[in-house]
Amino acid sequence: MKPGAITNPEPIHIPLGCGEGEAERGLSAMARGLIGSEILKIAAQVRALQASGKSVCNLTVGDFAPKYFPIPTKLAEETRKALEAGETNYPPSDGMPELRRAIQVEYQRRLGLDYPLDSILVASGARPCIYATYRAVLDPGEAVAYPTPSWNNNHYVHLLGARGIEVPVGRDTNFLPTAPALRAAAREARLIVVNTPLNPTGTVMPAEEVAALGTLLGRGERAAHPRRKRPLYLMFDHVYRSLTFRGFHHETPVRAVPECAPYVVFVDAISKSFCATGLRVGWIVGPSPVVARMRDIIGHVGAWAPRAEQVATARLLADEPAVDAFHETMLREVSTRLEALYQGIESLRSRGFPIEAIEPQGAIYLTVRFGLAGRKRPGAASSRPTKRSATSSSSERDSRWCRSRRSGSTRSRVGFV
């Protein structure tokens, strides 16, 4: 036996149980109040239904099934090559230089934005970029304005001890915030968060609204609120920017109003644009002094993108024909599915069913309304508990139905297959 080595030790039992109450008391107030992902809970229910043999059309999770949407061949091959070449240690804290250069060129070519290299920071997907933006800009209790519905801003607000200012948006604006509404919310806010194409609605912010947003962030906001002591920032999340359809186009506030650049932080990633949600490569592009602090935040959290994936992403982005060919196929595949959904729903609507959808514009989502409030399936119980197992007997009887998390009445029962 080598010195210090233990071979085949008898495993000891780990006495983890200390009582649920004590464990709960041991948690921070933030952790106690944190709500997990509602979407992933529904996804788990869908998986349980599928495992039980039910025929389920899974329209839940904002992810890609690799059998339908594989990552680019070049990305897979270059990741393998990079691992074999020993790209397995820590990456530089702001990202691999070749990837940051590739992102710089990508923004020049596809978005018409010429940023210096020190404006670009790589992280393990868009989520740590969002976290770092909130963290770098907001002090505890300061306000962030964001539209509802939007993805996870309520959770980031809780996680960071910020104050959320919700800007409710509806069908009349395709669920997109307007500049006047954001301007009103911005009186108290230090950060505005906008995502376009938008998760969850798949709608795309019109060019004139994007430009108005740029004006708000530039001189306009300061002129409107001269007593503002600290600057207002915009986090512009455009991870779905390569996915637009039906003549809709993605625009950026910095291209429209360059003066707003010192106050705009772009969040971007390969997750959605290259079907690579599991590879974890994202980036921030923004004002250098803010980005430098974000680098330190990302570094302390250790949320760097894996080195091999960074190298592979750099080589993919540098191969413009490969990127173009991939996006052509991806757009066709996503668009075909969204159109099939939209046309199917339009057909139901035209025949008098209480259902409507917003036309596909971007991302991988369709927004659909089921006008079923107050209605229930014949034979269904009049009320049910809010939480129930997907494998419970009631779920078996009613297995095709998903329901909203917050309400406990049948009024909320809206469904799909």
Add this chain to the structure above:
Amino acid sequence: MVPFQAFGVHEESGWFRLSVGAVSVAEIQAAFARLEKALAEIAL
């Protein structure tokens, strides 16, 4: 599919996000037959 309450909306609106990254066109088309039957039971 995911109700908008999962995206910070408080009231019951009837709006949902439908995501197409994990389904085929054939699966979508097959689902409509089931959806129409279910809607007919409830809505008409």
